Amino acid sequence: MPLIERIIEQLNEAGIFDISVVVGFMKEKFEYLIDKYDVTLIYNSMYSSKNNLHSLKIAADKLSNTYIIPCDIWCANNPFCRYELYSWYMVSNRTDGESEVRVSRKKELVICNDKQVGNLMIGIAYLTAEDSRRVRERLIEYDSEKKHTNSFWEEVLYENGKMFIQAKVVSSADVVEINTYEQLRELDEDSRHLNSICIEVILKVLGVHKNEIVNIEVLKKGMTNRSFLFETDGKKYIMRVPGEGTDLLINRKEEALVYNKIKNKKICEDIIYIDSVHGYKITTFIENARVCAPAKEDDIRKCMKKLKEFHQLRLTVPHEFSLVKQIDFYEKLWNGVPSIFRDYENTKKNVLSLQSFINLHSAERCLTHIDAVPDNFLFSPNDNGTEEIYLIDWEYAAMQDPHVDIAMFCIYSLYDKREIDTLIDIYFDGNCEEAVRTKIYCYIATCGLLWSNWCEYKRSLGVEFGEYSLRQYRYAKDYYQIAKDRMGEG
16 A cells, blocks of 8 residues: 555544645656545645755645644554644654654753764654744745755754654654665565565576665665665675666667676776666675765876776777767657757757867777766775776767767866866876867867757756756857857857
């Protein structure tokens, strides 16, 4: 039974029928609740950029003698009543190292200091009409402040080192939060929702039982995919799961060819498995790794050295990555919807006019990463005190002018012109020909338009990239003009 249905039915059993559900990502999945339970849906359009403080703020006018309930909670017994006498916030008797509050002897929820372990925060709360008014005012105030963009709604309850409402302590056996695979498995081992394709792949590849897959941790969502860390038999691995719409963007057979080409060349992490059809990938976990810091010159020099060494291998594959064709391809994925940029057609025309100069000065083609951006350079410490560098995520890799990788690094880092010129000088050891520098500016303009088009497609799927999208389009316009000026045609 869906968790949210169980919660709604428990509310109904208590005589509560005025129920609003704040929805965001995959909002359509909840539409049926309107007919089945007569609930109201409130759409949070900023679900991808703000935390649940904003979710509650847009429903603030509903607060008055009100329960606030996360949708990922399973309650063994019905915790709701038709009437409540006072405001409370629910915590578990189980301790938790990440909790912000602990229950004092006065049943107050006191903010933990660095050395204290708190009570597991359940997230269910009840607010009287009077306390609802205070919460409404604070939600509006906090939501308007940038520092609270990633805040949880509980922050509005803090006052003088504690919550201004009482604690309601429940047994950890009675109320369970379920937002991970392992938590669901612990509660209901026979749940059909445990039948995950990802898990089946792991079982087949590594030859383990599903109960041996432990310490599952969702990693930061990438711009193209999702990934999670897991452990089995004392070893850690990362499973990559293709993101929304990637079946149209990535050729998985070509990606598998690339990984086979670079295998055992100490360029990327160890690949345990790659699915050339669906894109699932299992790699060994690199301990204590960090990504390149694009503002640190020492990191940049090491990355460019690694990139140059890869380019000098002059590896070949049967497929190529055409920047112009990809620009048109992403545009077609808009399904006839015009660009959100009013001057798009003129910008595209200008960028495409640079191709003749690019073709005239193109370097010898070889396997090129295409997505050689700072986040794809991993630094891992060695026993001798140095760092090993791995270049990861080869989804777009293909035959191309290797200098495209320089342009990609620059625009993903959101470099200004001074920083771009510094990077070019580092890669070429201060000996970059002026025509090549101009060509790289042309690539910056072209790649800026390409990723701007890509962002517009992802935006149609409900995935926003904020400043990144705007800056890519700006690169297309600004570096077209810079390149043309250097050609003497501006």
